[in-house]
Amino acid sequence: MDSNPTRPGYHHGDLRATLVLAALELLEAGEPFSLRGLARRAGVSTAAPYRHFADREELESALAVHGLRELRSELTAGRPTPTSAAEVGELAVGYVRFALRRPALFRLMFGQACDDQDDERVRASRALHDHLEAVMAEVYPASDPAVLATAGWSLAHGLAFLHLDGKLSHADPAASDERVRSTFAAVFPPVVQPAIEDS
Structure with missing residues (x-):
């Protein structure tokens, strides 16, 4: 320091x-x-x-916004939109890695209620959800992308906190990554394209 x-x-x-x-x-x-x-x-x-900040709470809110934008940037920068269930799993791996690398910031990002629809935290959070929704619409076009985005975010978020809180070990980063991948593979299976019948 x-x-x-x-x-x-x-x-x-x-x-x-x-x-x-x-x-x-x-x-x-x-x-x-x-x-x-x-x-x-x-x-x-x-x-x-x-x-710039009325009080510490307003400063912490700005930190939360910073973290949400940084997380979204890490999940999207330089990457094409996922088109397979396996790539959705990799998105979750990135989410959990961010939480483990930036634990104090991650807890702050999600430890405060959002005040109203114009709150910067609401907009930053919505941008992250919108990205996940676009991913689910691409990978699972026959399903409700908003519902799947919420489900996928909830699963990744739960895994992040289970690791952070010591309920799941993250001593071996490769093992943690594989745990996240296998969990997502169990919940979000590959999309099987219907067979085209010969005429």
């Missing part, structure tokens, strides 16, 4: 982003943070953060 409270490259135009990233570093290091403490870390007046 950098002991210098002034973050290199800071300028007033990106104070909000600077504070979010500083809070993220402290969160993942298991260190407490406050708006005043973040101001000191950023090398600005103690009043400056309050121009």
